[in-house]
Amino acid sequence: GQQVMQIPQYQHVQEGEDFTTYCNSSTTxxxxxxxxxRPGGHPVFLIQLVKSGEVKKQKRLTFQFGEAKKNSxxxxxxTQTTDVGTYFCAGPRIQGAQKLVFGxxxxxxxxx
Amino acid sequence: xxxxxxxxxxxxTATGQRVTLRCSPRSGDLSVYWYQQSLDQGLQFLIQYYNGxxxxxxxxxxxxxxxxxPDLHSELNLSSLELGDSAxxxxxxxxxxxxxxxxxxxxxxxxxxxx
Numbered sequence: 001g002q003q004v005m006q007i008p009q010y011q012h013v014q015e016g017e018d019f020t021t022y023c024n025s026s027t028t029x030x031x032x033x034x035x036x037x038r039p040g041g042h043p044v045f046l047i048q049l050v051k052s053g054e055v056k057k058q059k060r061l062t063f064q065f066g067e068a069k070k071n072s073x074x075x076x077x078x079t080q081t082t083d084v085g086t087y088f089c090a091g092p093r094i095q096g097a098q099k100l101v102f103g104x105x106x107x108x109x110x111x112x
Numbered sequence: 113x114x115x116x117x118x119x120x121x122x123x124x125t126a127t128g129q130r131v132t133l134r135c136s137p138r139s140g141d142l143s144v145y146w147y148q149q150s151l152d153q154g155l156q157f158l159i160q161y162y163n164g165x166x167x168x169x170x171x172x173x174x175x176x177x178x179x180x181x182p183d184l185h186s187e188l189n190l191s192s193l194e195l196g197d198s199a200x201x202x203x204x205x206x207x208x209x210x211x212x213x214x215x216x217x218x219x220x221x222x223x224x225x226x227x
Binding site: 033035041042043044045048088090099100101102103104105 | 114153154155156157160168170202204215216217218219220221
């Protein structure tokens with residue numbers, strides 16, 4: 001079945017450094033969603049990308065959807081301690097399907 | 113606060129027991145999803161209901177079952193519990209059928225510990 005792989009699994013950075021997590025799917029995705037889960041918290045929706053090659057920005061966060069719609073990335077510029085958490089990407093199993101397949105997540109920790 | 117509520121917050125029980133987790137979706141949301149998150153693991157989709165009907169199924173064990181009631185709240189029943197069932201169980205909701213086109217709003221989760 002469809003798999004959504006995320007790398008790296010863990011990332012530790014110094015505050016102020018940049019951070020990137022990558023998401024790769026074994027199949028073409030109709031769209032991809034990103035979620036953030038703070039330690040001890042629940043996943044919170046960040047963004048959805050739909051178009052091939054789409055780039056969206058939210059302040060210091062930049063999200064990209066690959067041209068082939070099989071990969072995506074989240075880049076954080078100049079990390080802050082508030083960015084700590086696990087970032088998940090998720091894509092529908094098949095187009096139009098309700099079931100989202102979540103990646104394993106990238107856990108970001110930051111040294112202040 | 114996502115607007116999704118889950119009870120109880122914590123649950124400690126013994127192997128072989130049965131428990132029920134409860135979820136109330138955001139007002140107006142028709143879809144409810146259940147996920148399992150084990151320690152340091154990602155989110156494993158269990159099952160989805162839409163307006164009272166089962167719509168999608170993940171790797172849900174036969175010992176687990178769920179339902180969505182006319183008032184749209186949902187319950188996840190876990191029976192013959194095993195140590196490996198210890199996990200965080202999240203409920204999420206979305207306005208429509210969800211998945212591809214709707215973001216999901218997650219509740220605070222129920223932490224189940226099986227001793």
